[in-house]
Amino acid sequence: MPLLEVEDLRVAYGKIEAVKGISFSVEAGQVVTLIGTNGAGKTTTLRTLSGLLKPLAGKITFDGEVINDMGAHKIVAKGLAHSPEGRRIFPRLTIAENLQLGAFLRKDASGIQRDIERAYTLFPILGERRGQAAGTLSGGEQQMLAMGRALMSQPKLLMLDEPSMGLSPIMMQRIMETITELKAQGTTILLVEQNAQAALSLADHGHVMEIGTIALSGTGQELMHDESVRKAYLGED
Amino acid sequence: MNDLPQQLASGLILGAMYGLIAIGYTMVYGIVQLINFAHGEIVMFGAFGGLTAWLLLPQGTALTLALPLMLVMAVGVSVLVGIGAERFAYRPLRNAPRLAPLITAIGLSIMLQQLIWSFYPDAKKARSFPQFSGESVQLLGANVQRGELFLLIAAPICMIALGFFVAKTRTGRAMQATSQDPDTAKLMGINTDRIIVTAFAIGAAFGGVAAIAYGLKYGQIDFKIGFILGLKAFTAAVLGGIGNIYGAMVGGVVLGLAESLATAYIEHIPGMELFGGGAWKNVWAFVLLILVLLVRPQGLLGERVADRA
Ligand SMILES: Nc1ncnc2c1ncn2[C@@H]1O[C@H](COP(=O)(O)OP(=O)(O)OP(=O)(O)O)[C@@H](O)[C@H]1O
Ligand SMILES: [Mg+2]
Numbered sequence: 001m002p003l004l005e006v007e008d009l010r011v012a013y014g015k016i017e018a019v020k021g022i023s024f025s026v027e028a029g030q031v032v033t034l035i036g037t038n039g040a041g042k043t044t045t046l047r048t049l050s051g052l053l054k055p056l057a058g059k060i061t062f063d064g065e066v067i068n069d070m071g072a073h074k075i076v077a078k079g080l081a082h083s084p085e086g087r088r089i090f091p092r093l094t095i096a097e098n099l100q101l102g103a104f105l106r107k108d109a110s111g112i113q114r115d116i117e118r119a120y121t122l123f124p125i126l127g128e129r130r131g132q133a134a135g136t137l138s139g140g141e142q143q144m145l146a147m148g149r150a151l152m153s154q155p156k157l158l159m160l161d162e163p164s165m166g167l168s169p170i171m172m173q174r175i176m177e178t179i180t181e182l183k184a185q186g187t188t189i190l191l192v193e194q195n196a197q198a199a200l201s202l203a204d205h206g207h208v209m210e211i212g213t214i215a216l217s218g219t220g221q222e223l224m225h226d227e228s229v230r231k232a233y234l235g236e237d
Numbered sequence: 238m239n240d241l242p243q244q245l246a247s248g249l250i251l252g253a254m255y256g257l258i259a260i261g262y263t264m265v266y267g268i269v270q271l272i273n274f275a276h277g278e279i280v281m282f283g284a285f286g287g288l289t290a291w292l293l294l295p296q297g298t299a300l301t302l303a304l305p306l307m308l309v310m311a312v313g314v315s316v317l318v319g320i321g322a323e324r325f326a327y328r329p330l331r332n333a334p335r336l337a338p339l340i341t342a343i344g345l346s347i348m349l350q351q352l353i354w355s356f357y358p359d360a361k362k363a364r365s366f367p368q369f370s371g372e373s374v375q376l377l378g379a380n381v382q383r384g385e386l387f388l389l390i391a392a393p394i395c396m397i398a399l400g401f402f403v404a405k406t407r408t409g410r411a412m413q414a415t416s417q418d419p420d421t422a423k424l425m426g427i428n429t430d431r432i433i434v435t436a437f438a439i440g441a442a443f444g445g446v447a448a449i450a451y452g453l454k455y456g457q458i459d460f461k462i463g464f465i466l467g468l469k470a471f472t473a474a475v476l477g478g479i480g481n482i483y484g485a486m487v488g489g490v491v492l493g494l495a496e497s498l499a500t501a502y503i504e505h506i507p508g509m510e511l512f513g514g515g516a517w518k519n520v521w522a523f524v525l526l527i528l529v530l531l532v533r534p535q536g537l538l539g540e541r542v543a544d545r546a
Pocket of ligand 1: 013016018036037038039040041042043044045085194
């Protein structure tokens, strides 16, 4: 049984349907990516999976339980972490406090401390500036903090929404390397990206979203070599 | 000007009371961007709760002994009304246009006033509140009534406790997160509904303390006291920077001092003879508010709205 199974999911903002019946699944240990143009419905999908939006129809099963109607804070408790689009760190809290909030539901103080140290090892800049307000970090550093914070809940599935958005090429590469590293450690990841090249090259499976539907699915390699994908998303003609 | 220490003391006492009530506006606004205009009536209910406790005690009980019980009742009643308002009046409107909760708040205010007017014994007129007997106390050259001492002790304790709670406890941290970005707070596993209730409860509890302070200071309470108290405390919250808990206290004290000093001294300014005395104090309070907002729209300690995600 897959860790996450999405069946015929539909989500609407008022009368406008942003996700029009998509199905896909994520197996434990996999990296699955959703790519697609602006407004395709990727963020809407992730926000529905984490409980911030309620589905219009369809079924979301996570770790053996249907989570359609579960509150967002309960879904986190079940092991689904979401690093949202635009990073959304808490700007007036310190870096350390942001990381501690990522572990809000955990009770093991020493384990939390160990994982904070691990985040500092993964992203040394966070450790150097741990006492500073998170709002003072650069965009790339904020992205590191957002990922570190999401990992603090020890998730079974980590959802990342456009972690490379707005970053310099070097920073983007740094973030992608981190995702590769997390994958190597066995972290299950659902990755939403506009940078299709990078996302597909490290994904086991990929789905191409177009205006609320999944237009094409395949392994990362298949999609990377698919002609229509190359034309639309990899900037070739 | 030789009564300056006295005027400062009066202003400070009044300001501490405004500040305690202002916490209620600012906590709730900080979390849900809602002005709970029924907060004045929550304070008023607290005052009647405190009075009820006094009336239930055997006649002749010393006020010093009765005070803890009155305080518990006042805080308890205020908190119940505050939580009830959140649960039944505001929560159903969480995603409604902003005007809806505002109108609801006004309706709730009227309803709460009418409940006391209709059902509390003899509450169609003012009811007297127990008073400390004995001489006033000399403090730094000012006379402070015994009833006012309560406020001078309670307000700092409440503020320090709140500051500690918000900065150091797990729930306080969750409160800060919810105020900065509620959706992301949910993604951390924070039950934001519970945080909102907590904000209402804390604000109401402070209102209950202020209610006892009001009764002890003025010696009588009625069903209308929430209106002007609420308006002044709301002014204090905006003055200090709404959403900022220290701003609420600073705004309260600045407002209290301004009222007290304006009442005492404005009439001595040449040409201003007509505008002195107590009758004009509310006017000066709002003039101050307008002046501050012209220069600093975010209030004195202002929340930095720009980095709200
Ligand atoms: N809060 C909202 N209210 C109304 N419509 C919305 C809202 N958020 C998104 N939409 C609409 O839903 C559709 C899908 O948006 P979504 O943000 O999910 O796309 P996306 O694939 O994440 O795009 P991007 O790559 O730009 O982040 C878009 O048409 C968008 O305009
Ligand atoms: Mg998006």
